[in-house]
Amino acid sequence: MQIQGSTFLITGAASGLGAATAERLAQGGARVVLCDLSDKVEQQAAGLNEKYGEVAIAVHADVTSAEQMQQAFDSAVAHGGERGLGGVIHCAGVVSVAKLLDRQGNPADLDAYARTVQINLVGTFNVMRLAAAAMAGNAPGKDSERGVIINTASIAAFDGQVGQCAYSASKAGVVGMSLPAARELSRHGIRVMAIAPGVFETPMMSDIPDDAVAALSQAVPFPKRLGKAEEFASLAEQIITNTMLNGEVIRLDGSIRMQ
Numbered sequence: 001m002q003i004q005g006s007t008f009l010i011t012g013a014a015s016g017l018g019a020a021t022a023e024r025l026a027q028g029g030a031r032v033v034l035c036d037l038s039d040k041v042e043q044q045a046a047g048l049n050e051k052y053g054e055v056a057i058a059v060h061a062d063v064t065s066a067e068q069m070q071q072a073f074d075s076a077v078a079h080g081g082e083r084g085l086g087g088v089i090h091c092a093g094v095v096s097v098a099k100l101l102d103r104q105g106n107p108a109d110l111d112a113y114a115r116t117v118q119i120n121l122v123g124t125f126n127v128m129r130l131a132a133a134a135m136a137g138n139a140p141g142k143d144s145e146r147g148v149i150i151n152t153a154s155i156a157a158f159d160g161q162v163g164q165c166a167y168s169a170s171k172a173g174v175v176g177m178s179l180p181a182a183r184e185l186s187r188h189g190i191r192v193m194a195i196a197p198g199v200f201e202t203p204m205m206s207d208i209p210d211d212a213v214a215a216l217s218q219a220v221p222f223p224k225r226l227g228k229a230e231e232f233a234s235l236a237e238q239i240i241t242n243t244m245l246n247g248e249v250i251r252l253d254g255s256i257r258m259q
């Protein structure tokens with residue numbers, strides 16, 4: 001899938017990894033649909049339009065809502081014009097920490113667990129099913145390709161830490177869906193990939209105290225620092241343009257293995 005002239009919908013585009021990916025694609029000549037719950041998404045799209053011409057639109061939508069995401073995809077297909085929607089980079093997600101038992105031995109809150117799974121896992125399925133429907137009717141391109149879906153997992157899918165039952169399970173679900181989704185959508189010429197980032201410098205991580213950031217950086221074999229959102233965006237760009245990448249989850253983590 002070429003970036004220049006194609007249209008991409010990016011969820012979680014108001015912040016962090018999604019915002020950096022939207023910028024990278026706009027810079028590469030793509031039209032971008034920035035989708036997020038947060039009002040900041042308008043500002044983000046306006047910033048891209050100022051820098052790169054009228055390339056971006058903003059859509060407010062909750063990734064867990066069938067109706068709101070259908071509207072977001074309708075807008076994206078319309079924004080794509082004759083070529084329709086070329087791909088989706090799904091970055092919206094939440095982090096959560098809760099132990100099974102707290103210090104007093106009380107069990108964890110069940111609704112909080114379900115909320116994380118609803119946003120990170122069910123939200124990903126919602127995005128994938130609507131993305132597939134929006135792209136299956138595209139005119140086939142080189143190699144009969146019609147589209148690409150990039151989901152965002154986490155290294156917590158593999159090396160979950162204490163307190164990450166909900167987050168790890170939700171991201172492991174994202175990993176688990178990659179291959180069956182890629183297999184199913186192959187007949188439509190739609191690829192499905194996932195990126196599993198290590199620890200990245202984004203607003204999601206801004207609450208971590210400086211000494212914890214230093215310790216996490218030291219725990220990365222190489223390079224000894226947190227990842228930058230631009231590095232995620234760069235991998236997303238490579239996945240979009242490299243048609244052989246399909247049905248795989250790529251760790252982007254400086255080879256850190258969480259304890």
Ligand SMILES: NC(=O)c1ccc[n+]([C@@H]2O[C@H](COP(=O)([O-])OP(=O)(O)OC[C@H]3O[C@@H](n4cnc5c(N)ncnc54)[C@H](O)[C@@H]3O)[C@@H](O)[C@H]2O)c1
Pocket residue numbers: 011012013014015016017018035036037038061062063064091092093094095119123152153154155196197198199200201202203204205
């Ligand atoms: N930053 C990291 O270290 C890291 C590591 C591994 C995985 N990830 C994953 O990467 C993705 C992006 O994270 P980030 O670091 O850019 O975080 P971030 O908090 O900077 O951005 C996440 C965005 O998602 C949006 N969002 C949250 N829930 C939503 C919903 N229901 N509907 C629509 N939008 C919603 C938020 O408003 C926010 O703009 C997440 O899925 C996260 O789990 C991040």
